[in-house]
Amino acid sequence: AQSVTQLDSHVSVSEGTPVLLRCNYSSSYSPSLFWYVQHPNKGLQLLLKYTSAATLVKGINGFEAEFKKSETSFHLTKPSAHMSDAAEYFCVVSDLGTYKYIFGTGTRLKVLA
Amino acid sequence: DVKVTQSSRYLVKRTGEKVFLECVQDMDHENMFWYRQDPGLGLRLIYFSYDVKMKEKGDIPEGYSVSREKKERFSLILESASTNQTSMYLCASSFGRGGPQHFGDGTRLSIL
Numbered sequence: 001a002q003s004v005t006q007l008d009s010h011v012s013v014s015e016g017t018p019v020l021l022r023c024n025y026s027s028s029y030s031p032s033l034f035w036y037v038q039h040p041n042k043g044l045q046l047l048l049k050y051t052s053a054a055t056l057v058k059g060i061n062g063f064e065a066e067f068k069k070s071e072t073s074f075h076l077t078k079p080s081a082h083m084s085d086a087a088e089y090f091c092v093v094s095d096l097g098t099y100k101y102i103f104g105t106g107t108r109l110k111v112l113a
Numbered sequence: 114d115v116k117v118t119q120s121s122r123y124l125v126k127r128t129g130e131k132v133f134l135e136c137v138q139d140m141d142h143e144n145m146f147w148y149r150q151d152p153g154l155g156l157r158l159i160y161f162s163y164d165v166k167m168k169e170k171g172d173i174p175e176g177y178s179v180s181r182e183k184k185e186r187f188s189l190i191l192e193s194a195s196t197n198q199t200s201m202y203l204c205a206s207s208f209g210r211g212g213p214q215h216f217g218d219g220t221r222l223s224i225l
Contacts (some may be wrong), residue, residue: 097210
């Protein structure tokens with residue numbers, strides 16, 4: 001069965017420092033993995049996706065994530081946080097060939113000036 | 114860019130009313146989804162549709178129905194609105210199985 005665990009419900013970083021948002025997953029088959037960002041009162045915006053190609057995935061706004069099958073992880077990183085990165089981030093897993101998407105519970109990122 | 118448009122950003126209705134939430138996508142995606150998002154409960158799937166006139170129940174379909182008469186439009190219907198249906202409703206579309214979903218901006222619905 002699929003599942004997603006976002007290991008931190010809240011993360012605080014200072015502006016200009018690196019961001020790390022952690023996500024572990026379990027999947028029976030070959031997973032597709034996604035990271036989304038949600039700003040207050042907005043929908044979810046796709047940051048990046050992994051669909052069995054390169055294990056290091058680059059996304060929008062300087063974010064990237066690395067798929068590590070041995071660790072069943074898909075952590076999101078950014079070298080330097082910006083104030084506009086403050087938002088909630090969701091890790092999502094889907095098995096290729098299905099319509100089912102499993103959402104993590106979200107990580108709220110706070111960026112301190 | 115994919116555009117998913119939800120007809121209302123904010124909506125206030127009364128208990129017992131029949132409520133329609135509309136969602137339109139412009140990328141010819143065959144799959145469309147309705148979720149609700151509540152603090153502490155995350156996103157929960159209400160219904161999805163993988164083709165015109167096709168629908169599948171999600172995790173919390175009770176009290177809701179859906180309609181998909183055209184490929185680009187997916188409507189969520191609250192048959193008789195109740196206060197526990199006050200929530201943020203999110204529509205999404207996707208292409209193929211397991212492809213990325215694209216979300217609308219959401220409708221914040223209050224039932225009084």
